[in-house]
Amino acid sequence: MREFKRLTPYREALRMMLEDIEEIPDVEEVPLDRALGRVLAEDVVSPIDSPPFNRAAVDGYAVRAEDTFPAREYNPVELRVIDEVPAGGESKTKVEPGTAVKLLTGAKIPEGANAVLMQEMAEREGNIIKVLRPVAPGQNVAMKGEDVRKGQAVLKKGQVLRPQDLAILKSIGFKSVMAKRKPRVGIIVTGSELIEEYDEEALNHGKILESNSIMLKGLVKQYFGEPVFYGVFPDDPEEIGAIIERAKKENDLVLVTGGSAFGDMDFAHRFVKLLFHGTTIRPGRPIGYGERTFVMSGYPVAVFAQFHLYVKHALAKLVGARNYEVRVKARLTDRVPSQLGRAEFVKVWYEDGKARPIKKKGSGIISSLVESNGYILIPEDSEGYLEGEEVEVVLY
Amino acid sequence: MREFKRLTPYREALRMMLEDIEEIPDVEEVPLDRALGRVLAEDVVSPIDSPPFNRAAVDGYAVRAEDTFPAREYNPVELRVIDEVPAGGESKTKVEPGTAVKLLTGAKIPEGANAVLMQEMAEREGNIIKVLRPVAPGQNVAMKGEDVRKGQAVLKKGQVLRPQDLAILKSIGFKSVMAKRKPRVGIIVTGSELIEEYDEEALNHGKILESNSIMLKGLVKQYFGEPVFYGVFPDDPEEIGAIIERAKKENDLVLVTGGSAFGDMDFAHRFVKLLFHGTTIRPGRPIGYGERTFVMSGYPVAVFAQFHLYVKHALAKLVGARNYEVRVKARLTDRVPSQLGRAEFVKVWYEDGKARPIKKKGSGIISSLVESNGYILIPEDSEGYLEGEEVEVVLY
The missing domain is CATH 2.170.190.11 (Molybdopterin biosynthesis moea protein, domain 3.)
Incomplete structure (x- = not known):
């Protein structure tokens, strides 16, 4: 039975990946009007007292x-x-x-x-x-300087700029700001069974509408990046090898969906020198990473989990972002079992201090993502949580 | 002493305003690639089973x-x-x-x-x-249809579209989606003391850099709107009257900052038939609303509070948005006193299940907004909360 020799524990894989990724040095001057959501490339020190007088x-x-x-x-x-x-x-x-x-x-x-x-x-x-x-x-x-004193650092490098951050910048005389260049993220979707447009005939004969590209494009935009979609490729090793090669050259990060497991047609991972391949997370176990390239699952729910558990943090590291995740405490409305040795990504609906686990299972069940607004991560050494237990929810 | 005859309680003012605002009927077809963050104008029913076969x-x-x-x-x-x-x-x-x-x-x-x-x-x-x-x-x-069954409503009207929502739409064959037109929001900033660009000479002689415009533009974008900035106007009744008239005609909503109180140069409210003027909130008490126009404070912190407590909900009503606010439970790290009869907007830093009130006071202290990531609202009938008490934080 061909299988992963070893599943790398989630935290270890995350650490290896983050150690491999370097913050991009490129900064660009962005007018305040276009700086919402951009990431500050340096500390901002005020050149004036604000207010400038009593x-x-x-x-x-x-x-x-x-x-x-x-x-x-x-x-x-x-x-x-x-x-x-x-x-x-x-x-x-x-x-x-x-x-x-x-x-x-x-x-x-x-x-x-x-x-x-x-x-x-x-x-x-x-x-x-x-x-x-x-x-x-x-x-x-x-009083003069009661809001900001001359020489004071008003915002720190890595700040994801919000409306009030832009306001303080304007109030001390800035018209633009130095922001990190948006990382380019190449997206490659593989799978001979995938079609991109509705075609009843094709759907009746074994084809499936692919949805990973639009999801990943949205996620990349949410987390500071600029998505570059290369298209949907059939399970042809030569073609996939060539497009991965090209995407590696043209992007700061590359995401390949499909072909990460060890099936007959899974070979995307042959074209990347992987630091790890196969981790303890579920869903999303057969993820590989190396050379700024993620070889991801083909199933949308697994891809979504892999994005939040790995890719999001890679993007944040590329731009040095600090405030990019909202974590809240919640009480579970139901028990959530988990297998020892697995890091379980559990989708939940968070509301009013409570987290309701989404029962729908299956890596292909996109509706389970639609019905959720956050996740909890159950570590490898836990058999799960009890009803009423306090957990940490990462909102999305 | 000229003052408000009566301060309208916050909830009452909010209700009056929301009753006055009608959802805009205009919808537009938006390609999925541009639909992130847009608001769904109708329920989406799946035309197919997904997967389409076993x-x-x-x-x-x-x-x-x-x-x-x-x-x-x-x-x-x-x-x-x-x-x-x-x-x-x-x-x-x-x-x-x-x-x-x-x-x-x-x-x-x-x-x-x-x-x-x-x-x-x-x-x-x-x-x-x-x-x-x-x-x-x-x-x-x-199994065929295990994600979505033919005829099933996969997304409801009012959904603010996230990456996973776009994915499910694509997986059932949609290439575009019917979204609400973005509301146009006219922004008018008033105040003879305001300048828009850094000018040391002017700052030494009584002028102040205005920051409400960039903040409101950002907030409007965050909450489904398209900002239209009309500029900074001196305290001239004729000029202000004319621009408000024009903005009312050209926009779905108009925001005027400055001139909402009863000072010598506060007269923006003369040009709008107000449903209420002066409410119990603090900061931001002298807010007026009528004819789809908000007459707001001049101070940035008051403007920010007024946006979150009123304007945000107006925008959501205009497009019929549902999932636009993140509310979390938290324990206060310090007591927060509040005056009876006032609805206090208290900025907090939320982290790890705890809310730390920002001590800096003053409607002009933008840094207090920068140091916060959410607020709690203490109602009129409360004298405040104790250290360790559980409160609801609205994140921003």
Whole structure:
């Protein structure tokens, strides 16, 4: 019986693969408008304080707080308004004892002042305001640098950029950002039984619609990559060998589906010097990796598991991404058995703190993926989990 | 003191807004290759069984299971191989008692056969195989329709399409899918103190770099929309009135930042017939909504909160999206106080089942958003949560 001589434990295989993959050095300047989801290639240090000056947090009067300390409702302090700042403007006037400058939310606090009296708290008559209550130093003032200080690292290399990250970059003067080049990921689908377009006649005579390509293209896009689809190839060793050779040259990573096991027509693995071939994961056991190439299963569910357990991490390593996975704690609604010696990839539906295992089995059952939104991984040394047990779910 | 006459409770404001917004009727045909993240406009019913026929799950021999029942290692059953199916081919031969057909993984099971004997389990000599152990009916067979049955709804209207959803669509013969048109979202930023590009001179004299536009553009893209940015406008009632009028005509939704409070230069809300103005949320209290237009704060943190608490749900309603939010259970690492009567939007860092509240306060502190990956919402009738209490975190 031809079989894998040894199944490499999942963690060991993952480690070997990640050690083999090197972060790509290429960076590119990306305008902020196109940087959503891109991966930061370097730490970003702020060239300025933000806000760049002490700002009024409300509409009102810039004052010296000390002047208002004696103010009481029965004994108001009177201040003289010596300037009024228009919207978006600035006062060049210094606030001397006994004076105030009227300003709007967001305006720069003029020299001499250290607090803002809310407009609603002042009674104004001509150029005089009556202050009824004291204000504390710093009150209603957004301090210079309180969001970001000059020289501070606001974002770290490897950050997958979110809308708020783009906002902070813009607020400190960036128009573009240095991001990692998107890794090119070649996708090769093999199998003589596969067709790409609906054909009733063919489906009646042994052909199957292939779905790995669209799934892998979507997954690669989700995880920082640029998919390059080479097409569907029949089980012809020469043709497959040639296309793998070409894809290795043209891409940062190559994914080949089908031909990873030891059947008569499984030979994709002959064209790659594999670091490992066959691991303890299920589904997805017959995965091989070497030379930046993954030789994957033909079955969609196995391919999906192999992507999440290996390829996703390879892509993250290529770009140095940090925040690319959402892991949550959950209680199992049912027990999940697992075979000792196998690392079981169990699809679940996570909701409301609970993880419901998807019962449908079978590497070809795509609907089991559709009905799930995450997975748990049961390690080799476990016989599974009990109902109600706490587990870690990786969401997808 | 000019103030809101009444703060509308968050849930009430949300309900009023959602009642006012109608799902857009427009659908468009989108090729699967471009459908990732799009929202399904109708239920998808499978036109075929998938797999379309009983398939071999392994390389081996299609047999009549009954023939193998007497097989024992010391008393093998002999079967005659009457056909060999090439890769991707089909056998027209009927498996009669005492015969078998050799086939590869994925091949159609020929008539007469009801199980597949794994290649490794058969000893072959010429045209004869020796069966050493019985196989059960259905063994190593992927049954016709076991993934999807003809006529079954595989995906429901409102599904935000993921890679595995695209895979199932392709596996049942779809090349494209009917998706909701992306809602156009007009974005108008107001404030005379705002500049769009770094200018040291201007920053030294009271100007501030605006960051709401890039943040809102990113958020709109994340939640199914197509942002249309109209620019930054000074606090000029005429100009702001005109651009809001135009944006209302050209978009499904309009977002105006700045000018939502009651300061001297806050007048965006004069140009919209508001259903509510001022709600119990904090930060982000001075939000107004009417005529498919949100009049939002000027401060980035308030804008971010208002987007997640209101605008996100408006966008989801416009396209009828279902699976657009990730809510997880977590334990608080610290207590979070909250004022009675206020619905508090508390930014947290979620990790490993725990939510750590971000202490930095202030509606202008964008770094507090950068340091967070989700929020909890403390309702109006709560004074906050204790350390260790279980809360629901919405991830972003």
